[in-house]
Amino acid sequence: MTAPAQTMRFRDLLAQHLGWTFADSDGPQLADLLRDRAAEHSMKREDYLTRLGARRWEPELSELVERLSITETYFFRHGEQFAALREDALPERATVRSAQRALRMLSVACSSGDEAYSLAITAREVRSDPDWIINVIGLDANPAMLSKAESAWYSAWALRETPDLVRRCWFRPDDGGFRVVDEIRRLVHFQRGNVAEHGDGLWRPEQYDVIFCRNLLMYLTPEVANSLVRRMTDALAPGGFLFLGHTDSLGSDPAGLELRHSHKTFYYRRTGGPPPVQRAASPADTAARPTPESPAAAPADEDPYGKALDLLRLERFADALDLVGASRGGARNRLLRGVLLAQTGRLDEAVALARRLSDENGLNPDAHQLLGLCLEEGSAVAEAVGQYRLAAYLDPGFALPRLRLGQLARRQGDDRAAAGELERALDLLVREDEERIALFGGGFGRLALTVVCRSELDACGVRRP
Numbered sequence: 001m002t003a004p005a006q007t008m009r010f011r012d013l014l015a016q017h018l019g020w021t022f023a024d025s026d027g028p029q030l031a032d033l034l035r036d037r038a039a040e041h042s043m044k045r046e047d048y049l050t051r052l053g054a055r056r057w058e059p060e061l062s063e064l065v066e067r068l069s070i071t072e073t074y075f076f077r078h079g080e081q082f083a084a085l086r087e088d089a090l091p092e093r094a095t096v097r098s099a100q101r102a103l104r105m106l107s108v109a110c111s112s113g114d115e116a117y118s119l120a121i122t123a124r125e126v127r128s129d130p131d132w133i134i135n136v137i138g139l140d141a142n143p144a145m146l147s148k149a150e151s152a153w154y155s156a157w158a159l160r161e162t163p164d165l166v167r168r169c170w171f172r173p174d175d176g177g178f179r180v181v182d183e184i185r186r187l188v189h190f191q192r193g194n195v196a197e198h199g200d201g202l203w204r205p206e207q208y209d210v211i212f213c214r215n216l217l218m219y220l221t222p223e224v225a226n227s228l229v230r231r232m233t234d235a236l237a238p239g240g241f242l243f244l245g246h247t248d249s250l251g252s253d254p255a256g257l258e259l260r261h262s263h264k265t266f267y268y269r270r271t272g273g274p275p276p277v278q279r280a281a282s283p284a285d286t287a288a289r290p291t292p293e294s295p296a297a298a299p300a301d302e303d304p305y306g307k308a309l310d311l312l313r314l315e316r317f318a319d320a321l322d323l324v325g326a327s328r329g330g331a332r333n334r335l336l337r338g339v340l341l342a343q344t345g346r347l348d349e350a351v352a353l354a355r356r357l358s359d360e361n362g363l364n365p366d367a368h369q370l371l372g373l374c375l376e377e378g379s380a381v382a383e384a385v386g387q388y389r390l391a392a393y394l395d396p397g398f399a400l401p402r403l404r405l406g407q408l409a410r411r412q413g414d415d416r417a418a419a420g421e422l423e424r425a426l427d428l429l430v431r432e433d434e435e436r437i438a439l440f441g442g443g444f445g446r447l448a449l450t451v452v453c454r455s456e457l458d459a460c461g462v463r464r465p
């Protein structure tokens with residue numbers, strides 16, 4: 001088999017085992033991964049592919065999931081969906097369940113558990129009487145993410161959209177971050193599972209009040225995505241609710257589901273069950289009805305930050321800069337503006353903005369990372385190294401400063417120091433935040449950054465699986 005045919009076979013096997021679909025541009029990264037995995041097992045690529053296709057190879061599949069899956073998530077992501085959950089879906093389900101006094105929810109593709117705990121917190125706030133049984137299952141195929149979820153420990157970054165009051169109530173400061181309180185942890189159980197397989201108990205018909213499945217369908221082949229949507233629809237109790245990601249589309253008339261619109265977002269209610277509770281219109285219910293092509297997308301002008309971030313990903317820096325406007329707004333907006341200024345060559349302005357951000361909050365790792373990148377670009381390498389060190393120190397989970405430190409150390413011929421930083425970066429990249437990758441990854445995605453990291457390590461004479 002030729003090398004391209006081997007990569008294609010690898011791609012087909014990933015689709016078969018995990019339901020994943022890849023863009024043609026992912027080919028080189030898949031080819032590198034295939035080379036590395038075959039080498040790890042001391043196999044020829046052809047033999048590795050035969051083994052992967054022949055029978056279940058669970059440890060290897062776990063390894064591939066950990067290497068390839070995008071795991072970006074955070075608490076109360078897309079707050080408008082949680083507002084709809086809190087004010088519309090859960091009160092309606094609690095009325096229906098008033099005899100059983102139980103609410104069951106499922107977070108499909110829960111990653112590190114942020115979404116599953118956010119569901120439990122919201123339900124506990126809606127039904128605070130401990131007499132109510134609240135049960136949330138978090139499902140994911142990625143063992144590393146599930147062990148993070150079990151630990152229930154998160155950095156402040158994961159709580160960036162969590163209101164202060166919620167943080168004070170349901171988290172306790174621990175080891176430089178926050179741990180979910182036991183009262184909520186007891187409500188949530190995590191389960192390893194692959195949505196490309198049908199499983200059993202998890203998908204029993206009519207059992208859940210709410211299912212969240214966000215930011216997964218877009219990575220799946222149409223067949224696996226359709227089958228999963230059918231399974232989720234059946235597993236919802238009549239009148240139960242399905243929340244999908246903003247970019248996931250089911251069209252306007254999916255089988256067994258009706259589209260519901262409130263709180264400037266869209267979600268689905270399984271048809272049947274008691275008639276929907278009449279709810280007073282919320283002032284937030286103002287967005288237009290979705291088209292089948294973009295059912296759940298919030299109008300772009302309502303989220304200039306998200307739109308600007310997308311434009312950054314597309315390397316349309318000037319357009320993105322227009323959207324984020326002058327140096328007003330919150331720290332997040334200004335950070336993005338700083339990145340865009342740097343990308344458009346306005347280095348002095350970017351440095352000034354980054355310095356202002358770090359003056360305002362010396363503990364902001366992103367401001368130091370931005371400052372480091374600007375200083376490095378301006379050839380002030382020693383100062384840049386100091387800024388990267390600060391960024392890495394302030395957030396020990398931040399992979400990108402480690403990567404820069406490793407690359408700079410290698411350029412200076414210090415392979416030993418480089419290897420230490422790059423090894424750390426490689427471990428952390430699996431969990432690096434998507435937004436940070438967009439901001440600081442220099443146009444590379446997670447996979448490409450991982451490849452860069454590995455080849456730098458190879459160049460230092462360190463081979464990693």
Ligand SMILES: C[S@@+](CC[C@H](N)C(=O)[O-])C[C@H]1O[C@@H](n2cnc3c(N)ncnc32)[C@H](O)[C@@H]1O
Nearest residue numbers: 069070071073109111140141142194195214215
């Ligand atoms: C981007 S995260 C979504 C996290 C969360 N739902 C959110 O929207 O914030 C996608 C998750 O899907 C998981 N995943 C990918 N393929 C899967 C599969 N075949 N079965 C189960 N989980 C899968 C990955 O491990 C990853 O944690």
